[in-house]
Amino acid sequence: MLDWGTIVHYFPFLLKATLLTLKISLISLLFGFLFGLVAALLKLSPNGLLRLIGGFYVWIIRSTPLLVQLFLIYFGLPQLGIDLGPFMSGVLALALNTGAYNAETIRGGIISVPSGQLEAARSLGMGPALAMRRIVLPQAIRVAIPALGNNFVILIKDTSLVSTITLVELTLTAQRLIGSTYKPFEMYLMAAFLYAILTTTTSVLLGKLETRIAVERR
Amino acid sequence: MSSPDAESMQMIEIHNLKKNFGDNEVLKNIHFNVKKSEVVAIIGPSGSGKSTLLRCVNHLEEPTSGEIYVEGVLLNDKSLKGRAFQRHLNQIRTKVGMVFQQFNLFPHMTALENVMEAPVNVLKETKADAEKTARELLDKVGIAEKADSYPGTLSGGQKQRVAIARALAMNPDVMLFDEATSALDPELVGEVLRVMENLAKEGMTMLVVTHEMGFADRVADRVVFMADGYIVEEGTPAELFRNPKNERTQKFLADVAHADV
Numbered sequence: 001m002l003d004w005g006t007i008v009h010y011f012p013f014l015l016k017a018t019l020l021t022l023k024i025s026l027i028s029l030l031f032g033f034l035f036g037l038v039a040a041l042l043k044l045s046p047n048g049l050l051r052l053i054g055g056f057y058v059w060i061i062r063s064t065p066l067l068v069q070l071f072l073i074y075f076g077l078p079q080l081g082i083d084l085g086p087f088m089s090g091v092l093a094l095a096l097n098t099g100a101y102n103a104e105t106i107r108g109g110i111i112s113v114p115s116g117q118l119e120a121a122r123s124l125g126m127g128p129a130l131a132m133r134r135i136v137l138p139q140a141i142r143v144a145i146p147a148l149g150n151n152f153v154i155l156i157k158d159t160s161l162v163s164t165i166t167l168v169e170l171t172l173t174a175q176r177l178i179g180s181t182y183k184p185f186e187m188y189l190m191a192a193f194l195y196a197i198l199t200t201t202t203s204v205l206l207g208k209l210e211t212r213i214a215v216e217r218r
Numbered sequence: 219m220s221s222p223d224a225e226s227m228q229m230i231e232i233h234n235l236k237k238n239f240g241d242n243e244v245l246k247n248i249h250f251n252v253k254k255s256e257v258v259a260i261i262g263p264s265g266s267g268k269s270t271l272l273r274c275v276n277h278l279e280e281p282t283s284g285e286i287y288v289e290g291v292l293l294n295d296k297s298l299k300g301r302a303f304q305r306h307l308n309q310i311r312t313k314v315g316m317v318f319q320q321f322n323l324f325p326h327m328t329a330l331e332n333v334m335e336a337p338v339n340v341l342k343e344t345k346a347d348a349e350k351t352a353r354e355l356l357d358k359v360g361i362a363e364k365a366d367s368y369p370g371t372l373s374g375g376q377k378q379r380v381a382i383a384r385a386l387a388m389n390p391d392v393m394l395f396d397e398a399t400s401a402l403d404p405e406l407v408g409e410v411l412r413v414m415e416n417l418a419k420e421g422m423t424m425l426v427v428t429h430e431m432g433f434a435d436r437v438a439d440r441v442v443f444m445a446d447g448y449i450v451e452e453g454t455p456a457e458l459f460r461n462p463k464n465e466r467t468q469k470f471l472a473d474v475a476h477a478d479v
Contacts, residue, residue: 114322116318116320122278122311123385124335134335134339139324
């Protein structure tokens, strides 16, 4: 059965490690959103070269495993003289990865905005960039929020992969504690619980945001 | 740029305008002028090209060939490319208000914010100035009390009046109405037509694509009948409605009168 003594004793250590997981998640989320936004706009650009660049980024990321992307950046790049260190490498890999999925989500949101919205904006003398920023994107992001939230939750769980590049976040902390306690069940159970808290909080917050927007527009 | 004789100045001049969608010729060699303060109604069966003609006037449709001048300035100026052309378009569009059949209000903004949006972000007016003007315009179209409502809560007639206020906020020299009442429930048509009629009385230059024959008869200075991408016949409302010369016009008006019964 569960060793409650171990759980009570070690929970604070895991809770502290959760802070690093949270930090990695938030920074990757922010940059992942920006990468996604830029890639979505590239993919919708009238310029063929820009479309190609956006398309290539999304394709290469989505067709390769995150773990391989992470290793390429952390173990591979130093061979070319680019040593980002574990934290930067981890955040970059996660942001690039989630960014590719966000790109498709945001692009879908942009496409869903009726063409009349852009026409109305243009007929008022708004240029393409201004119309995109003020009229189309705010509506596109609202449409994309549920799917973006899904990407955010996946991102939080994927941060466990950076335990493989010596970042002592939640998963690696659990592993290390197992080394000294020989209590894998308790440790991984606590880690799972803490991940669930992070992801559920994210879902609830995004759900609230969705409701607020719906109410606001009523 | 502007004509020395302001009285005879053409607000819009269209020469040899053609528009194809693929192999489909929607506009075939259109010649057409609108004078300052003139109210022109464009009528005709669906598919006649009347909306396309209207949309060419602010370049929402790109003409296949021909020239369009707005206040003497060539709209589809082929010598301008890329950003320079966009700036040129934006400049002209600030002077050409457009009202759409489907309203196209910005759903994430209140009525007031809809009206303020372009004056603040395009004309760079201060928020205070833009809000003052916007409130006056909402009052003018009779929905001052809906200033803080989102479009989703408004009726079709209210939405269209906000859309008219939004276009007027740019202080345009000409207003284009693309079947502005066609998406409205019958009992809401009147409130929008009244706003349009008041605008006409104030001397606004208006180009109105419409199915409201009564409105065209009462308010327009000139009525243009289009069919199959041509201007078939044009004249004063009295000429066109009471004494149509062309067989197509006669048949169309007979069909419309029949539908009203």
